Amino acid sequence: MPRLAAALRGLAAAAAALIAVAAVPSDAAAGTAPHRPSPSSHPSHDPKAPREFVALRDVDPTIIQEMRYATPHDFMGVPVTGYRAPMCLLTQDAARALHRAQRSFLRRGYSLKVYDCYRPQRAVDHFVRWAEDLGDQRMKAEFYPRVDKSTLFRDGYIAEKSGHSRGSTLDLTLVRLPALPTRPYVPGEPLSSCYGPKAARFPDNGLDMGTGFDCFDTLAHTLDPRIKGTQRAHRLLLKDGMERAGFVNYPYEWWHYTFTPETFPDTYFDFPVARRSLVRH
Template sequence: MKKIILPLMVVLFTACKEKNEKREVSFPEEKTVETPKDTLTKALEEEPALLSLDDVADTTFVRLRDYNRDFVYDMKYATDDNFLKTKVYDCAECYVRAKTAKALIAANEELMGQGYRIKFFDCYRPHDVQKKMWKIVPNPQYVADPAKGSIHNKGGAVDITLVDTDGNELEMGTGFDFFGKEAHHDYTGHPDEVLKNRKLLKETMEKHGFWSIRTEWWHYNLTSASNGKVANFRWDCE
């Protein structure tokens, strides 16, 4: 009887062992977790492809971000954060004449090689907006008389500053639209860092065809646009 039981146990053990060896153990399927893209990168990818200025007439108005995405924007007159203390643009956009855009892109490329970028406070200004500003502050010391118009109205002037690679504004001694002697280019009472930053901005802009206003460190006019026509081109808000 013992001789019969022992071979039977061996057979059963071998069968169970083979069965266990053939059994496949399944684990829950691993899910790949995608890291969310950087917000700015995602936003830029959703933008339409960049346009080219090669075949655009110099006097044509263009939206700058359609042709280059290396700039930073804080359009002050589309907010109440300005010396007027009121919003005068329906929405924030930076339009300029095509020839102004080309000069700005060239200047910005040079600045980017040094770790900086141009940040805009104001660009082209419709003549109707100039009239609105004059009605609020009818003082030629602060607002150009709409009867004569401003180079902003011609698409050849911009109000700007510089930011570093992290988007932080460089110290310029005063804020935008500060109307005092400290905002003048010839004011030398600022720390060396401020004077250096202003010099970098001024020399770079002048190198690319712009000229400055003595009393406003942020304002630059494209020389070739000074004889242009005052315009009242209005853009659509998206």
């Protein structure tokens, strides 16, 4: 989740399918200023989604949803501002393309599982406030054990804008069917490194991709040469299927994909993640 310049390099690298293993940029991207009215505590004052946005479950209810930022199991250790429901919102084009990818994976005995989809600007702002609070490192042992929190901006893990806020970007993995449920995270439980062996990491019903989701480590680079064998095969399985459906991988995060062309390539939205956001008037 990088700074502007790092993101431009990252998006160019993704389009060219280059291997990147040096620095870790983020998913932020260049564009116009964020579309972000001041967050309101009163739902009636919240902005609404454009008509081009849909709930993924209305397009494909078979895709598993484990919306991490609506829970305390994320790199901050608390639910993220703006996630009022554990649901995936996307532009219609992205949701339909994901449905095509899902049909292909289902025929091979797998299902997609989404961790994050549209992300309101207020959530990104929450990330920034957390990154500036160097005293809050409650989730370090799992999500960034080898990274000093003071370098998160410099190294591109946190940025002031995210491509997720444009509505065509999502984070996801593959699950072998039949899918077993992932147990809920219990705040305060012992943490395990996101890049350790799968059996030692927090349990996840997804395929072994070599790291967990949102792992702030260079091992999360999609084509990092240290990821070999079955783990690499799983990453390439996901990548191939998503690319066939029109998505582009962000090469610094194996889980991160953007449908192209984006419906809103230059607009960053701030409506909350909630069914109410899709109500038309």
